[in-house]
Amino acid sequence: EAQVTQNPRYLITVTGKKLTVTCSQNMNHEYMSWYRQDPGLGLRQIYYSMNVEVTDKGDVPEGYKVSRKEKRNFPLILESPSPNQTSLYFCASSFLKGVANTGELFFGEGSRLTVL
Amino acid sequence: DAKTTQPTSMDCAEGRAANLPCNHSTISGNEYVYWYRQIHSQGPQYIIHGLKNNETNEMASLIITEDRKSSTLILPHATLRDTAVYYCIVRVVSTGKLIFGQGTTLQVKP
Numbered sequence: 001e002a003q004v005t006q007n008p009r010y011l012i013t014v015t016g017k018k019l020t021v022t023c024s025q026n027m028n029h030e031y032m033s034w035y036r037q038d039p040g041l042g043l044r045q046i047y048y049s050m051n052v053e054v055t056d057k058g059d060v061p062e063g064y065k066v067s068r069k070e071k072r073n074f075p076l077i078l079e080s081p082s083p084n085q086t087s088l089y090f091c092a093s094s095f096l097k098g099v100a101n102t103g104e105l106f107f108g109e110g111s112r113l114t115v116l
Numbered sequence: 117d118a119k120t121t122q123p124t125s126m127d128c129a130e131g132r133a134a135n136l137p138c139n140h141s142t143i144s145g146n147e148y149v150y151w152y153r154q155i156h157s158q159g160p161q162y163i164i165h166g167l168k169n170n171e172t173n174e175m176a177s178l179i180i181t182e183d184r185k186s187s188t189l190i191l192p193h194a195t196l197r198d199t200a201v202y203y204c205i206v207r208v209v210s211t212g213k214l215i216f217g218q219g220t221t222l223q224v225k226p
Contacts, residue, residue, distance in 0.1 A: 004159075033214070043160070043203075043216035059215070090159050103148060103207060105214070107159030 002027045006091050006108035013081055014116050021076045021111050023091035029106070030096040032074035033058070034066065036087040037110075043090070049074055050096060081115040088112050120204045125221040128198075134191040136220050138204030141185040147208050149180060151189045153200040154219070160203065163189065194224045 004025045013019055025032065033048035035058075045058030049068040063085055065077040074093075078085060091108040121139040128134040140149065148167050152160040164171055164178045166187075171178040177190040191198055203219040 035216075037157075042218050045214060045216075048214075088157055092159075103150065103165060104162045105152070105160070107161070110157060110159055112157075 002106065004091055004093055004106050004108040006089070006111045008111060009109060010112050012114045012116065015082055016080050019078050019081060019113075021078075021089060021091075021113070023074045023076065023108060024072050025074075025091075025093040025106070026072065027093065027095075027106065028071065029093035030071070032068065032091065032093045033105075034064070034074070034076045035090045035092065036060065036085075037090065038087050046076070046089075078113075081113075083115050086113060086115050119215070120206060120217045122202075122204055122217060122220045124218065125223065127223050127225055128191075128194045130196060130224055130226050131193055134189075134194040134198065134222055134224070136189040136191075136202050136204075136222065137186065138189070139186045140204070140206045143184050143206050144208070147206045149178065149184075149187050150205045150207055151176070151178065152203045152205065152216075153198075154203070155197075155200045160216075163202075194222075196224050196226065198222065199224045 007022045030051050034046040035043045037043045044060045046064050047066040049055045052068055052071050055066050089111045092105045094105045148165050150165040151163040154160045164176050166178045180187045201219040201221050203216050207214050
């Protein structure tokens with residue numbers, strides 16, 4: 001089944017304790033991206049990647065890191081989480097090239113992160 | 117990417133057509149119009165997209181004006197399960213940045 005898988009789905013942590021949210025897709029998509037969603041602010045893009053070893057900042061990259069060492073994985077790293085990073089996070093992926101490229105974004109189920 | 121403007125909320129009676137408008141007056145020639153919806157806090161779900169021609173699939177129809185400055189998503193027979201936030205997005209398919217606006221909260225009522 002084609003899917004985008006995020007882990008963990010729920011996490012409560014404390015300020016300053018490094019954490020990683022994993023994202024994996026099984027559709028051979030070139031493009032992957034992370035969003036955060038906060039009440040009243042909608043979905044905001046954090047980082048995106050057009051291909052392996054190619055990443056770029058979205059609209060709200062501060063406090064986050066990403067890496068794209070393999071095509072299927074795009075982890076989101078919070079080196080020193082703070083309470084303002086409490087949010088619902090979504091990973092998404094899509095094709096960018098070829099006849100399969102409709103631009104349709106496939107989203108994961110979301111990861112709800114609470115930083116105390 | 118161009119910005120989009122949508123009404124904050126709309127109501128629709130169950131079984132009737134829901135028409136959701138979107139303004140994208142600064143759209144460029146190579147930008148597509150996409151529609152997604154988000155039910156509760158689930159991941160957004162793709163509905164439909166188009167460049168300049170009207171499009172239809174099993175979920176909805178997309179009507180794009182001739183000047184491409186606005187579009188309308190049509191859910192032909194809305195059900196209670198169509199209650200969701202609907203996002204209109206314009207995007208160049210080959211680029212990465214993709215901006216979600218505030219969306220329209222559609223409430224389908226019995």
